Amino acid sequence: SYELTQPPSVSVSPGQTASITCSGDKLGDKYVCWYQQRPGQSPVLVIYQNIKRPSGIPERFSGSNSENTATLTIRGTQAIDEADYFCQAWDSSTLIFGGGTRLTVL
Amino acid sequence: QVQLQESGPGLVRPSETLSLTCTVSGASINSLYWSWIRQPPGKGLEWIGYIYYSGSTTYNPSLRSRVSLSVDRSKNQFSLKVRSVTAADTAIYFCARENRDRAFDIWGRGTLVTVSS
Numbered sequence: 001s002y003e004l005t006q007p008p009s010v011s012v013s014p015g016q017t018a019s020i021t022c023s024g025d026k027l028g029d030k031y032v033c034w035y036q037q038r039p040g041q042s043p044v045l046v047i048y049q050n051i052k053r054p055s056g057i058p059e060r061f062s063g064s065n066s067e068n069t070a071t072l073t074i075r076g077t078q079a080i081d082e083a084d085y086f087c088q089a090w091d092s093s094t095l096i097f098g099g100g101t102r103l104t105v106l
Numbered sequence: 107q108v109q110l111q112e113s114g115p116g117l118v119r120p121s122e123t124l125s126l127t128c129t130v131s132g133a134s135i136n137s138l139y140w141s142w143i144r145q146p147p148g149k150g151l152e153w154i155g156y157i158y159y160s161g162s163t164t165y166n167p168s169l170r171s172r173v174s175l176s177v178d179r180s181k182n183q184f185s186l187k188v189r190s191v192t193a194a195d196t197a198i199y200f201c202a203r204e205n206r207d208r209a210f211d212i213w214g215r216g217t218l219v220t221v222s223s
Contacts, residue, residue, distance in 0.1 A: 037196060042214065043210070048209035086150065097150060097152065
């Protein structure tokens, strides 16, 4: 079965750039979404179709997807960005989530 | 504004059937896809399946034998049943709307279902 692999944790200093990766076989051929989940809350869509931001999502969030890796980049990271981030893609008719990455803003 | 609200029992006995309903407000259920997603406490997300307003369904292969989704257009609701539950089915269950870009843009708040005797 298809798998999406994320690092369990990423740390970043306030104001710096955070990069969270999501790896899968030929992932670049698929559309990837990213969700942010703060503790005790529902996930929020922050990137869809690899690079698009929903309305209301700050410009500091961006995405890319090439070959086997999709990346969520957060520039000028703020304390409020501390959360779990999940990537998601479709493999045939099955929706797959990555295991999630805990972003810590130190 | 579109809102989704899950409802159903918070406690289910092992081997019994888990039943949840998602009520959609602020939009008609007569379009797009409507999904159930679950999250065991402290763990990641698992997609359960989706239903189209017409009633057609697609399920996660890992759960297909125990899961069924249904839609009630008159009530603007869709529902989930998971049969023969075990402790491994203990999770927060979310309902979510999948938009035309195949992304989950609206989520319910989630409801915790515990499987225990």
